Amino acid sequence: MKNKFLERKIRIKAQPGELNKLEAFIEKICDDFHVYDTYYGNIVASNTFAFEMCIERAPDKPFYFDICFTKKPTGMFFALKIHDYFLDFAKQYEIVKGLNVDDTEAFGGELEKMMMLRLLSDEIILNAEEESLTMVFHITGVNEMLTNQRIELLQQYYAKLQIEVKQ
Numbered sequence: 001m002k003n004k005f006l007e008r009k010i011r012i013k014a015q016p017g018e019l020n021k022l023e024a025f026i027e028k029i030c031d032d033f034h035v036y037d038t039y040y041g042n043i044v045a046s047n048t049f050a051f052e053m054c055i056e057r058a059p060d061k062p063f064y065f066d067i068c069f070t071k072k073p074t075g076m077f078f079a080l081k082i083h084d085y086f087l088d089f090a091k092q093y094e095i096v097k098g099l100n101v102d103d104t105e106a107f108g109g110e111l112e113k114m115m116m117l118r119l120l121s122d123e124i125i126l127n128a129e130e131e132s133l134t135m136v137f138h139i140t141g142v143n144e145m146l147t148n149q150r151i152e153l154l155q156q157y158y159a160k161l162q163i164e165v166k167q
Helices: 016-032 037-057 083-096 109-120 144-166
Strands: 006-013 064-072 075-081 123-127 132-137
Touching (some): 037 109, 037 132, 083 109, 083 123, 109 144
Antiparallel strands (some): 123 132
16 A cells, blocks of 8 residues: 555535446546455445435435545544535434444335445534535455454344335
8 A cells, every 4th residue: 555644525516427427437447456355345335325315315316425425543444525415314323323234224225225325334523513424444454354253243134124125
């Protein structure tokens, strides 16, 4: 790794045809820091869910999705500047932050994507002053036990989701 600290930014128009720009941005970062497999998937999926949440909120008006990536010794930080939609995101996060996969309130609707953000990232930080949501991935401490625990939680979540959908 060339740099211990790194920061990159991108601004993407919040519309479905722009998703490939987000994916390319994340792929380049993960390649530079040799992040693959589980964490790469978690980073792409969580940022994609957040991007989709912004698209759903602004389907007809121009809105830009700003991402500021920072690499620190404690992990990778993806700060999403969500401006006018910050309060919506904060409200949803407050609902899901204390839930576990057995709580049915988190399944379906808008809360499902926020629950996935919470399950896929190590930490979520809300900053009202900057109107941002930061997803933190502590890649420095990744181990097999944590990976298996995440896989198990996601499998439980999807199993519960399938049961709710069938009913």
